[in-house]
Amino acid sequence: MSLLFFFHIQFVFAQDAATVDFSDAYDRIYQIRVVSQDAGGKSAIGSGFQVTVDGLIVTNYHVVSDFVTSPEQYKIEYVSVHGDTGHLELLDFDIINDLAVLQHPEPTSDHFPLAGQTLDRGQVAYALGNPGDWGIVLVSGPTNGLVEHRYDDRVLFSGSLNSGMSGGPSLNSNGEIIGVNVATAGSQLSFLVPVGKVKNLLSRQRKVSSETFEAEITKQVVAWQQPRIQELLDADWKSEQFLGRKLFGEIRKDFQCWGDTNEENQERTTEVVRKSCRTGDEIYIGSDINAGQIRFSFSSSKPVKLNDMQFSRGQSLYMGADNRSNYEHSTNYVCETDFIDMQNDAISYHRVVTCIRAYKKMGGLYDSLLMSMRNTGKEVFKAHLSLSALKKDQIQEMNERFLEKSL
């Protein structure tokens, strides 16, 4: 899934003539720009809309993330349909649901009302936004209920949202907000943040100071991870067979699993069967960092043309991070490797590697890569768990649980 402003611009045709007249709505869409203080150029553009009489404007967090991560370098501006521009103040944001609230300095009372709830499956929504700099467009399409395989709610919308429409409103036929445009996965597959999340954010009624942005991001990630991980630890991971082993797979609705083999490769020297499961959520923090992914995989390798020595030597303990980061945000990984006791099994060894890296700005949060490898000489079974942006105890408990369950 790509966030809208990263996505290539595609042409959009309204499929279905709106039965309701939305001509007024166009005037109420703002283009939101994040502008570099020094260079003056735009670093990001998206859409936004007014939701209260006193001038609160809602957009996506990812539209204004450059400002949140470097408030001293950027400022936020709006451009109205009529070409008026002005400075917007960031009041609050919700990085989990990708929302931000901004204050318009000279608001009119003209705003969109919030609907009581989002639309049900099959009902048509009307999404507005300014893709690129080409003017405001209206895209209509049915909503399809909530996206499966996500921990957090997103509405699946059959309409072509495009780059720049991020943060724009999606309306029901009464012209009420049912969601906020947020992302697209390609043709006719788009995602909306349901209106309930907007209400929650507005009800906090706070003004986050720019000095505490970093702390606020950390706090929100921690608050989101707490129940998400605790539920996993408390749950009984439903067992699933993998090559005769009692393992697990889609342990909660937000996990999705795939399997693959290397059978097609005629020149393979090992026979590999793999199953990989991951969550649909990832938290966009900034243009060079995201977090929150959970992924685990199981694989079984058997030698085809290799002797014991070549086969074992070929087993690498390489693990790569699943989330985007860099030197500015994360340390390098540091690792602990151990051989683990094997009961009733003389001719094999079991090696476990735990690698951890720390976030430099989100103090107290870490990414973890875990690999458990069991080698009988005739088969190597690997179990791998990748966690992102968790506290120490959560990582330790998840790793222990995963190892116990995958032995």
Added chain:
Amino acid sequence: MSFIVVIEKNGQQQLHNVSLSPSKSLLIGRAWHNDVILNDEYIDASHLQLSMNEDGSIMVSDMGSLNGSRLVKRTFVGESPYTPGLPIMIGDSLVTLYDTNDAVSPTKKLDSVHIASRIFGSFSWVLAATLAAAAGLIISVYYASSVEATSEVLTDQFLGLSIMATVWCLLASFVGKLFRHKTHLKLHWVLVCFATFLFAVGGQLVDVLRFNLDSDVSEAVLVNGFYAAAILLFAYATFSLSTQLGVAKKLIGASVFAVMPVVFNLVTPLLVEEHVRWTRAATVERLNLPPSLFVGTTITLQGHIQNSESLFAELNEMVEAEKLDSGSLENLNDDIDSDVQISGMD
């Protein structure tokens, strides 16, 4: 008194029995009337005269020759005192007078290279060494590799090693010819072949140790130690065959070669800046060998989780140290912020 005159020219030696006394001087030159006649076109007809004083001391005099005479590498004109045993250079020839009453120097013992040359210079040893090298190569291809041992891999390895070994032996022999006046081509071949075999076998043993010891320290010590020891031995043996250096000098020279790669390994990472070393991957450079070679110690699962605790402390120190490093007021504020974050979270 009776003396021997030794003439050396173009590596050939001639010996002449002569007598010299206060009444009988010795004439050396190209003409037929001389006591010692030299066939050397750069020498005068009458070139050199050796005479004895009453006290038995000997004088040498150049008889005004065109090209002159040199005693102990110095040109002398007219007469100069002479001690038997010193070489006189005239023309292309070296003339040395020895007193027949003088004792010869003690018999030299054969050195280790001579002995090695006698033992290992034989055809059977060359053959045995070549077979050992081939065995070493097969061990490397079948047991020290993670790829399939196809005929291409084997052929490539054999060709590569043969070419390298041949070039090395020729080079080392040439150096030997320069410094030791002997080539020892066969000995170099035997040395290279056995070194290949020992390196392959030793490498396997070191790998088994690395696999079982499973720690960063043992990795560094074993890998660096093995390479250093192998290079030290090989360089020492090569120095012995190709030079006439003393034991201390050979040891120092070989140590320099042995230590260089270790220093390079240890110093290079320090020269790379931290942000360049950053990678999105966790690189765990540990060997995996078949379970039949595993004799290492194991711990419980909980033990591993317990051991992993220290990683977090290590990382926190890293992050703190980096903040202190940048040391500005701005970073001081960050510190306060992160304290707030941590207390806010719990």
